[in-house]
Amino acid sequence: MKHTTDHKANPEGRPELRPELHSESHLAAIDRILAAEEELVPSSGFAATVMERVREEAARPAPISFPWKRMAPGLVLAAGVIGWGAWQAARSAWPAMREFAQNPPPIPATVLLQLEEAGWVVLALAVSWGAWMLSQRLVRRSGLL
Amino acid sequence: MTQTATSAPDRLIADAIDVADADRVLAGETEAFEGIVRRWQGPLVNMAWRYCRDRFRAEEMAQEAFVRAWRGLAQWRRESSFSTWLFALAANVYRSELKRFPTVDAPLEEIAEPAGAAHQYEAIVEQRRCEALRRAVLALPMRYREPVVLYYFHEMDVSAAAHTMGLPEGTVKARLARGRALLRKRFPHLNETGATGTGAVLHEGREALQ
Numbered sequence: 001m002k003h004t005t006d007h008k009a010n011p012e013g014r015p016e017l018r019p020e021l022h023s024e025s026h027l028a029a030i031d032r033i034l035a036a037e038e039e040l041v042p043s044s045g046f047a048a049t050v051m052e053r054v055r056e057e058a059a060r061p062a063p064i065s066f067p068w069k070r071m072a073p074g075l076v077l078a079a080g081v082i083g084w085g086a087w088q089a090a091r092s093a094w095p096a097m098r099e100f101a102q103n104p105p106p107i108p109a110t111v112l113l114q115l116e117e118a119g120w121v122v123l124a125l126a127v128s129w130g131a132w133m134l135s136q137r138l139v140r141r142s143g144l145l
Numbered sequence: 146m147t148q149t150a151t152s153a154p155d156r157l158i159a160d161a162i163d164v165a166d167a168d169r170v171l172a173g174e175t176e177a178f179e180g181i182v183r184r185w186q187g188p189l190v191n192m193a194w195r196y197c198r199d200r201f202r203a204e205e206m207a208q209e210a211f212v213r214a215w216r217g218l219a220q221w222r223r224e225s226s227f228s229t230w231l232f233a234l235a236a237n238v239y240r241s242e243l244k245r246f247p248t249v250d251a252p253l254e255e256i257a258e259p260a261g262a263a264h265q266y267e268a269i270v271e272q273r274r275c276e277a278l279r280r281a282v283l284a285l286p287m288r289y290r291e292p293v294v295l296y297y298f299h300e301m302d303v304s305a306a307a308h309t310m311g312l313p314e315g316t317v318k319a320r321l322a323r324g325r326a327l328l329r330k331r332f333p334h335l336n337e338t339g340a341t342g343t344g345a346v347l348h349e350g351r352e353a354l355q
Contacts, residue, residue: 027325027329030278030325030332031301033275037191037297040187040190040191042187047179047182047183050182050211050212053211054178054182140286140288
């Protein structure tokens, strides 16, 4: 007996549509239901309530703007003082920094070893964090969350 | 729905009326905003309803959207039509409202498709199935839910949904396909039954998605 290619039998013996045809009609059913939504009529007092709120908003005095003009001289003065302080600090620290760069103090081998271990720990933490972020992203995309 | 069902000349006239009302509001005539509210209350309440499926809350959210529109009217740059701007603003308001107070606690996995029944109960089962499917839309993750909601709200117009969301059409298409795939997975026994009044719109919508 020759079987047609368009249909295949399911366990109950009934013919089943080809998957792509089933999928099409399935989507069409979803479209039909979600497109044919009943229209909601707003309650009779809706527009009046909105206008009441709008009138309240309109009657409210305009917010007082921040007094930037009064603040400006103070801001300029503060910026000047901070700038001058930073310049003075940098000027006095410059010789010491140059000395440090030219003759750096020797670092003991034990400290270097500890730094290396700390580096590996930071790397492991970064990889774990990356893996966790990736899994969260995949789960969110799949729609499970 | 309503806002895309109007013909092109009607839409042009409606746009002109919106522009005139907006100009009057910006000139200080607060009462002119009532015309905008009366014209757009239906679409905005219905859009909110699709976001939350709670009539009382839908009206509250639409009210908030109108107040924000009134406050921000000066920021409408007139590059797009008034309705496009209004829908985008409303979508922002609804999205942030639903972030603050989510609608559904039930996860998508818990919304089951009603089983088949005897012939005399078919109508009831069909009705329950439709309601379950609409509830399932609310259980979708937000990134898929919003394209689904807006796609059907805009009568299956991907471009309009993309404008409302402020996203590229391709992104909306991809998210829409994923959202519908999730719904298909949850409702494996849905089948197209008979002709519907929305047949032409469905066909156009499907073509737009190809």
